[in-house]
Amino acid sequence: MSAAPARLLHHRTAIETTIGRVLQTYGQPASLYDPVRYLFDAGGKRIRPLLVTLAAEACGAPFDHAVPAAVAVELLHTFTLVHDDIMDRSALRRGRPTVHMKWNDSVAILSGDVMMGLAMRLLEESAQHAPRPLDVISAFSTGLIDVCDGQALDMEFQERSTVSEDEYMEMITKKTAKLLEMSVAIGASIAGAPDHHVAALRAFALGIGVAFQMQDDILDLTGGDAFGKTPGGDVLEGKKTWLMLAAQRRATQVEHITLIGEFFANHGLPQDRIADVQSMCDELGVLNDARHLVEAHTTQAFHHLHSLASSDARHDLEFLARSLMQRTT
Amino acid sequence: MSAAPARLLHHRTAIETTIGRVLQTYGQPASLYDPVRYLFDAGGKRIRPLLVTLAAEACGAPFDHAVPAAVAVELLHTFTLVHDDIMDRSALRRGRPTVHMKWNDSVAILSGDVMMGLAMRLLEESAQHAPRPLDVISAFSTGLIDVCDGQALDMEFQERSTVSEDEYMEMITKKTAKLLEMSVAIGASIAGAPDHHVAALRAFALGIGVAFQMQDDILDLTGGDAFGKTPGGDVLEGKKTWLMLAAQRRATQVEHITLIGEFFANHGLPQDRIADVQSMCDELGVLNDARHLVEAHTTQAFHHLHSLASSDARHDLEFLARSLMQRTT
Numbered sequence: 001m002s003a004a005p006a007r008l009l010h011h012r013t014a015i016e017t018t019i020g021r022v023l024q025t026y027g028q029p030a031s032l033y034d035p036v037r038y039l040f041d042a043g044g045k046r047i048r049p050l051l052v053t054l055a056a057e058a059c060g061a062p063f064d065h066a067v068p069a070a071v072a073v074e075l076l077h078t079f080t081l082v083h084d085d086i087m088d089r090s091a092l093r094r095g096r097p098t099v100h101m102k103w104n105d106s107v108a109i110l111s112g113d114v115m116m117g118l119a120m121r122l123l124e125e126s127a128q129h130a131p132r133p134l135d136v137i138s139a140f141s142t143g144l145i146d147v148c149d150g151q152a153l154d155m156e157f158q159e160r161s162t163v164s165e166d167e168y169m170e171m172i173t174k175k176t177a178k179l180l181e182m183s184v185a186i187g188a189s190i191a192g193a194p195d196h197h198v199a200a201l202r203a204f205a206l207g208i209g210v211a212f213q214m215q216d217d218i219l220d221l222t223g224g225d226a227f228g229k230t231p232g233g234d235v236l237e238g239k240k241t242w243l244m245l246a247a248q249r250r251a252t253q254v255e256h257i258t259l260i261g262e263f264f265a266n267h268g269l270p271q272d273r274i275a276d277v278q279s280m281c282d283e284l285g286v287l288n289d290a291r292h293l294v295e296a297h298t299t300q301a302f303h304h305l306h307s308l309a310s311s312d313a314r315h316d317l318e319f320l321a322r323s324l325m326q327r328t329t
Numbered sequence: 330m331s332a333a334p335a336r337l338l339h340h341r342t343a344i345e346t347t348i349g350r351v352l353q354t355y356g357q358p359a360s361l362y363d364p365v366r367y368l369f370d371a372g373g374k375r376i377r378p379l380l381v382t383l384a385a386e387a388c389g390a391p392f393d394h395a396v397p398a399a400v401a402v403e404l405l406h407t408f409t410l411v412h413d414d415i416m417d418r419s420a421l422r423r424g425r426p427t428v429h430m431k432w433n434d435s436v437a438i439l440s441g442d443v444m445m446g447l448a449m450r451l452l453e454e455s456a457q458h459a460p461r462p463l464d465v466i467s468a469f470s471t472g473l474i475d476v477c478d479g480q481a482l483d484m485e486f487q488e489r490s491t492v493s494e495d496e497y498m499e500m501i502t503k504k505t506a507k508l509l510e511m512s513v514a515i516g517a518s519i520a521g522a523p524d525h526h527v528a529a530l531r532a533f534a535l536g537i538g539v540a541f542q543m544q545d546d547i548l549d550l551t552g553g554d555a556f557g558k559t560p561g562g563d564v565l566e567g568k569k570t571w572l573m574l575a576a577q578r579r580a581t582q583v584e585h586i587t588l589i590g591e592f593f594a595n596h597g598l599p600q601d602r603i604a605d606v607q608s609m610c611d612e613l614g615v616l617n618d619a620r621h622l623v624e625a626h627t628t629q630a631f632h633h634l635h636s637l638a639s640s641d642a643r644h645d646l647e648f649l650a651r652s653l654m655q656r657t658t
Contacts, residue, residue: 026474028478029478029481029482029485031481031484031485032477032478032481079442083438083439083442086434086435086438087434087435087438087439105415105416105434106415106416106484109412109415109416109438110412110416110477110480110481110484112442113412113441113442113445113473113477114473114474114477114478114481116442116445116473117470117471117473117474117477118474120449120466120469120470120473121467121470121471121474123466124463124466124467124470127463127466128463133462133463134453134456134457134462137449137452137453137456137466138450138453140449141446141449141450141453142446142450144442144443144445144446144449145355145443145446145447145450148361148439148442148443148446149357149358149361149443151439152358152360152361152439152443153358155360155435155439156358156360
């Protein structure tokens with residue numbers, strides 16, 4: 001992966017400056033805002049905020065018009081992580097204690113809630129520049145509903161014995177990809193982009209989002225993740241990924257059916273069965289098909305992006321998407 | 330309390346119809362939206378939504394322009410109740426199991442979250458009619474931040490040994506009164522009301538909100554509540570109301586100091602000490618001063634309301650405020 005263009009770093013700096021301004025403006029009560037500061041101090045790649053500013057620029061707006069909205073999207077993303085971590089009883093996030101572990105559930109619920117309010121205020125700042133301000137708000141609220149739908153489906157699927165691959169795709173689309181789609185839609189609406197540009201950017205981000213999540217599932221199983229996570233975490237946790245669902249539907253050999261059956265019955269498999277799952281997914285062609293799906297979604301996504309006129313911002317969007325997808329090569 | 334005017338019932342019907350439409354539009358995933366339906370099926374007086382529609386009308390807008398925003402405010406109010414009930418570990422609300430008891434914490438967190446999204450979508454519908462749509466959004470986001478601030482202060486105060494009366498007033502203002510203020514501000518901004526009308530309506534609603542909460546605290550102690558709650562619930566729970574804080578500051582007699590000391594040390598007092606607290610608050614003039622504060626805030630509130638031109642809607646706002654304050658006489 002090549003170094004990020006200077007322009008991206010410039011956007012990134014503006015985003016961090018606005019985050020700093022928000023943290024300075026909202027500090028009291030400390031029990032409410034200390035967790036917000038803690039979360040932002042953890043840093044992050046700011047992929048979603050950059051999608052907002054770059055989409056705005058690709059559609060002709062000055063990128064700084066979109067910076068507050070970009071931070072709004074990061075607040076929404078962070079809010080979902082805080083609340084999801086409570087629901088999933090996750091102890092760590094990016095190697096640090098989650099908010100509900102460092103403080104408690106109440107603090108995590110409430111600091112998540114207030115991030116929604118902060119996000120709306122920032123969204124208003126950017127919406128002032130938009131020819132149709134309510135389009136900006138609308139993209140955001142739709143995204144919020146989608147991620148809640150996605151998280152609810154995710155929790156429902158954990159309880160269910162059968163989930164179809166289509167249902168899984170719907171879940172990851174809503175839980176992950178829609179936030180990326182929302183990011184570019186907000187950027188485009190700040191610029192007052194024509195409908196076909198908005199649609200192209202949406203299709204681009206949605207495709208990248210689905211491809212990214214699918215690839216994440218593949219890398220979790222195959223261990224190709226450069227971040228050094230132990231392979232098979234999803235198998236240990238009993239996560240019903242597309243891979244396991246496709247394997248469940250395709251399995252005909254006794255040993256595959258038994259393995260899948262144990263996985264579903266026991267909500268996961270022990271460490272010493274991960275190699276068996278890897279072999280099974282390989283033998284059933286599941287891994288191969290998943291890789292093809294990633295490829296197809298990525299290609300399609302870039303096809304949509306290229307329907308926009310060439311520009312520095314379009315180039316940066318492509319760079320951002322490729323670096324997201326290529327983090328493991 | 331006299332019967333509600335037909336006009337209020339008309340507004341109320343429109344509000345319920347829009348709630349019905351929302352519940353019909355958003356139904357799946359069931360785990361997400363069943364709790365929303367459950368909460369709205371519980372009914373309610375819809376005070377806040379009526380403040381929205383009446384304020385809009387009092388400022389010259391057709392009331393139906395404000396109905397979606399009115400439901401947005403009810404969604405925000407309901408969202409705060411669901412999340413507060415988790416934090417307070419409340420088992421019942423209006424005599425029915427709370428969402429986290431009937432389902433679980435995760436469902437309660439997430440269905441609360443999605444109500445924010447639904448609220449924003451409804452807000453957008455009404456904002457389309459506003460001359461400055463972002464004023465509508467801004468009143469809402471400010472209100473959301475305020476109620477989070479208020480709840481955080483409430484939780485902080487529960488842990489602290491000393492809280493000043495001013496701090497208590499700040500807390501109830503943010504936690505309760507600001508939601509009423511937000512309601513009229515949203516209505517007025519839908520109508521594009523001039524600043525001095527918005528300010529007058531805000532001051533009216535804020536005053537009524539503070540008076541209402543103070544009166545609620547008084548009635549909890551004196552048992553004058555027509556809803557038949559056992560008097561002294563706040564004392565049992567160790568709630569640091571204005572009454573207890575004022576008593577703490579004023580107490581000079583040994584028995585008062587001892588009583589207050591036990592209350593703060595043990596986070597509440599047993600049933601058989603409630604009468605002592607009642608006598609103490611009477612003897613220290615705390616109850617009397619609190620009643621005067623209620624009176625002063627109410628009078629001031631109506632004074633602000635009357636700066637608006639006389640109209641049916643203004644009359645209904647007064648009726649609504651009086652019925653809120655007089656529910657126990």
